[in-house]
Amino acid sequence: MAPTSVGDGHLLAPTALTGADGALAEAGRDLAAAATSAMDLAERACTWTHRAMTYEHGVTGVHTTAASALAGGRGVCQDYAHVMLTVCRAGGLPARYVSGHLTEKADRTPGGGRGGRSFGRQCRSDGGRGL
Secondary structure, rough: OOOOOOOOOOOOOOOOOOOOHHHOOOOOOOHHHHHHHHHHHHHHHHHHHHHHOEEEEEEEEOOOOHHHHHHOOOHHHHHHHHHHHHHHHHHHOOEEEEEEEEEEEEOOOOEEEEEEEEEEEEEEEOOOOOO
16 A cells, blocks of 8 residues: 655655665565555554654663664654654655643643653645544
């Protein structure tokens, strides 16, 4: 299955942190070949990333590439997002990086700041939104 582009070429283009090395490119191609739809590819990329990585704080930094995080097999939400974006793009599924910041304390009072979070968003040609 090769998803069609939604017409936004930069959502398929690699960045300095999301360039596909051999392992990421292969995963994207293999997952796309097995997928039956764009949403299926997004779900497969999410599952693949979850299985390939272990969440661990402090082992990567803001300049860690998707390839490096995958090679180490560990990272935080930013690394998971970069790996998943790279796999999606390598499979032909447009995707982008989204980040957010939680501004509550652990006890839910405003202003505490619990840190940033990163997400991947895939764009499907049928107008749907990804995971």
